[in-house]
Amino acid sequence: MACFLCGLESESTDHLFLNCCWSWKLWKRCMKWWEVSSCHNSKLPEWSKGWQGLCLSANSRRVWSSLFSALVWKIWETRNKFLFENKEIYLGLAEDTVKSRTAWWFKHLGKGSEIPVTSLMLNVNDLCVDPPNISKLTSKA
């Protein structure tokens, strides 16, 4: 079965969540919040392990983990919108949803609980005080 997001390749877990051009654009847009750019590992389990294992403060790690979950959730949700409702989701809209969910989870985790979610969304780069060391995550140039 062809991927519902790009229509170019067969759908697989690795393709849908990581290697698909649409999905990867979303990852890149969200990593850019922290001025991070990277090539990715082609296997989702390895990418996930590397993502979680980056050297970060506990606070930043919570934000970074929330971002990972929000991204995977949004990609799955977008795929299902295409499949079951024939609805196209624009990257900017998907990014806003990821940002909103990341901000809500950050707030729920107890950090920044006095700050309104709208402010957290506008200043999402402030949530991660020490940017992830992305060089630990990449395996190919």
Ligand SMILES: [Zn+2]
């Ligand atoms: Zn695809």
